[in-house]
Amino acid sequence: MIECRVLSARRGRFRLADVTFTVPTGQYGVVIGPAGSGKTTLLETIAGVIPAESGSLWLHSVECTRQAPEARGAGLVYQHAFLFPHLSVAANIAYGAETPELAESVARRFGADALTNRPVHALSGGERQLVALARAFARRPQVVLLDEPFSALDPRRRTLVRREVRALHRAWGVTTLQVTHDFTEAGLLGDVAILLDGGRALQSGTPDELFRRPASPYIAEFLGAENVLAGTVQVLAEQAPDWLDGEPSPIAHGNHAIEFTTGPLTLYTVGDFPAGAGYAVIRAEEIVLSLDPPSGSARNRFRGLITEVATVGALTRVTLEVEGVPLVSSLTTRSAKEFAFRAGMPVTASFKAMAVHLC
Amino acid sequence: MTGQTTGSTRGSQPWVAVIAALASSLLLLFLVVPIGQLIGAGGAEGVRQFSRDAELRNALLLTALTATTATLFGVLGGTPLAYLLARREFRGRAVLSAMLDLPMLIPHPVAGIALLLMLGRESTVGGALLAAGLRVVGTPLGIVAAMLFVAAPLFISGAREAFAKVDPRFEAVARTLGDTPQRAFLRVTLPLSRRGLVASAVVMWARAVSEFGAIVVLTYNPKVASVLSYDRLTSFGLREALPVAAVLALLALIPLTALRTLRGADDGAAP
Numbered sequence: 165m166i167e168c169r170v171l172s173a174r175r176g177r178f179r180l181a182d183v184t185f186t187v188p189t190g191q192y193g194v195v196i197g198p199a200g201s202g203k204t205t206l207l208e209t210i211a212g213v214i215p216a217e218s219g220s221l222w223l224h225s226v227e228c229t230r231q232a233p234e235a236r237g238a239g240l241v242y243q244h245a246f247l248f249p250h251l252s253v254a255a256n257i258a259y260g261a262e263t264p265e266l267a268e269s270v271a272r273r274f275g276a277d278a279l280t281n282r283p284v285h286a287l288s289g290g291e292r293q294l295v296a297l298a299r300a301f302a303r304r305p306q307v308v309l310l311d312e313p314f315s316a317l318d319p320r321r322r323t324l325v326r327r328e329v330r331a332l333h334r335a336w337g338v339t340t341l342q343v344t345h346d347f348t349e350a351g352l353l354g355d356v357a358i359l360l361d362g363g364r365a366l367q368s369g370t371p372d373e374l375f376r377r378p379a380s381p382y383i384a385e386f387l388g389a390e391n392v393l394a395g396t397v398q399v400l401a402e403q404a405p406d407w408l409d410g411e412p413s414p415i416a417h418g419n420h421a422i423e424f425t426t427g428p429l430t431l432y433t434v435g436d437f438p439a440g441a442g443y444a445v446i447r448a449e450e451i452v453l454s455l456d457p458p459s460g461s462a463r464n465r466f467r468g469l470i471t472e473v474a475t476v477g478a479l480t481r482v483t484l485e486v487e488g489v490p491l492v493s494s495l496t497t498r499s500a501k502e503f504a505f506r507a508g509m510p511v512t513a514s515f516k517a518m519a520v521h522l523c
Numbered sequence: 524m525t526g527q528t529t530g531s532t533r534g535s536q537p538w539v540a541v542i543a544a545l546a547s548s549l550l551l552l553f554l555v556v557p558i559g560q561l562i563g564a565g566g567a568e569g570v571r572q573f574s575r576d577a578e579l580r581n582a583l584l585l586t587a588l589t590a591t592t593a594t595l596f597g598v599l600g601g602t603p604l605a606y607l608l609a610r611r612e613f614r615g616r617a618v619l620s621a622m623l624d625l626p627m628l629i630p631h632p633v634a635g636i637a638l639l640l641m642l643g644r645e646s647t648v649g650g651a652l653l654a655a656g657l658r659v660v661g662t663p664l665g666i667v668a669a670m671l672f673v674a675a676p677l678f679i680s681g682a683r684e685a686f687a688k689v690d691p692r693f694e695a696v697a698r699t700l701g702d703t704p705q706r707a708f709l710r711v712t713l714p715l716s717r718r719g720l721v722a723s724a725v726v727m728w729a730r731a732v733s734e735f736g737a738i739v740v741l742t743y744n745p746k747v748a749s750v751l752s753y754d755r756l757t758s759f760g761l762r763e764a765l766p767v768a769a770v771l772a773l774l775a776l777i778p779l780t781a782l783r784t785l786r787g788a789d790d791g792a793a794p
Contacts, residue, residue: 213695233698240699260700
């Protein structure tokens with residue numbers, strides 16, 4: 165388990181402030197955030213390389229806020245590997261290894277065994293990362309802290325190494341915390357995601373929670389939510405409205421039916437958000453496009469004109485304008501081709517009330 | 524207009540190059556010719572005299588021994604100090620750095636007088652050492668003290684730079700791999716800064732060998748080589764001083780070669 169309780173630390177002028185989150189034992193945590201948000205400083209503080217100013221840190225239920233790095237049982241892999249240049253690759257892997265056999269076995273798993281005869285300075289960035297991963301895992305740590313450990317690997321090797329890290333993490337029950345810029349990687353690997361910005365943990369939860377229920381419009385935009393609309397919230401009624409038909413009713417859980425007005429558009433959703441100013445976040449993949457005109461009573465259904473169609477591999481992003489408000493929908497390229505979507509075409513965009521998240 | 528300006532700039536470039544080349548050549552000649560002349564005029568005689576001049580042999584031996592002892596003390600005390608200055612941020616670090624540079628900046632006879640004040644028989648420290656049977660002034664110990672005082676800052680400054688070049692994240696990784704701070708220092712920091720440390724020790728040794736001003740105040744006798752060459756010049760004239768001075772200049776080639784070898788190895792190393 166990695167548990168930070170209002171943890172603060174300082175590196176030069178940068179301050180990591182009041183960071184609180186938990187990665188349960190044996191789970192995989194991912195830290196995401198813009199450059200300079202304090203991701204590396206957070207890992208270094210957990211490793212004990214940077215002393216904590218205040219708050220507390222618990223690793224596997226033991227408080228180690230003031231413990232020396234060597235006593236914490238936490239392995240640290242930097243993005244730039246920091247292999248010891250005066251030692252051979254084999255000596256690097258064996259540096260803190262639990263046993264020589266384990267060093268060899270871990271080196272084999274990461275494909276670093278083929279590099280042992282080469283000098284460190286002759287390795288590529290990706291090869292260095294393989295050796296650094298093997299070096300950290302050869303110690304058989306209880307906690308592993310990985311700072312963008314796959315960034316220099318080619319896509320094929322990246323998939324293989326990611327799989328090995330995940331396999332070791334599961335087999336040994338290693339609690340892992342990884343910094344990544346790759347949201348797909350965060351979704352693939354993470355049981356827990358922590359969003360860091362300006363030295364503060366803005367939100368933590370499962371990656372799905374972070375992506376679907378961002379705590380602020382800033383987080384939504386950072387996580388790539390295409391539709392973030394400013395507007396006004398009005399609480400409608402205590403009981404479930406008719407437009408929730410066919411959807412599991414969340415009203416019973418203390419939520420209300422809500423009307424959200426953004427410019428000329430009115431959206432409907434459910435939540436416990438107070439009346440007043442707010443933001444509505446709708447992920448592009450939640451917006452369904454059709455060629456049919458909207459039916460009379462349907463909610464969250466709008467007629468608009470396509471302004472742009474952009475295809476990136478298997479996915480296509482369609483931007484449309486609804487009464488001056490831009491909306492972005494994401495669908496498979498196959499579907500987009502079937503409908504022959506193109507700029508200037510009139511379409512109907514619809515989404516469920518539960519797809520509208522207020523923050 | 525623009526064309527004229529460009530033309531004028533281009534036209535002035537050869538003159539700048541000529542002036543720069545001339546100034547550099549003159550300075551180079553000024554630095555090299557006196558040493559070359561000295562070795563040329565007295566080198567052969569100095570080497571011949573070395574076998575029959577016991578005073579010269581003793582002075583050179585004393586110089587080498589005291590300079591080596593001072594360097595050892597400098598390395599022992601200076602290494603942790605340099606590491607502290609390179610790695611830790613603390614209040615008064617800038618003041619401490621300035622104080623450590625001071626012995627390099629003050630005139631060396633003044634350094635000798637300062638040491639005399641601290642280590643002379645009238646002083647508390649000097650008196651205590653004398654009571655313990657250690658006489659500093661007028662003994663090889665005084666020579667070591669003078670050399671240490673003027674040359675140790677050079678080692679500390681070089682060693683600090685060598686430590687600063689080693690990214691602290693190497694140590695961080697070593698710590699997470701189970702090393703205590705001392706073990707990480709010995710296994711990682713020291714090997715990575717070794718060349719810089721050795722080069723700084725060589726510079727300190729060379730500076731100690733060439734010291735005159737502070738030594739002459741603390742310990743005129745027994746004579747180190749620099750004092751002997753001065754003594755022969757003032758007592759017997761240039762002719763007698765020349766062979767001693769030439770041997771000292773030749774001796775300076777040893778640390779110079781060592782430094783060049785170290786830097787050559789550095790240049791060949793991978794980044």
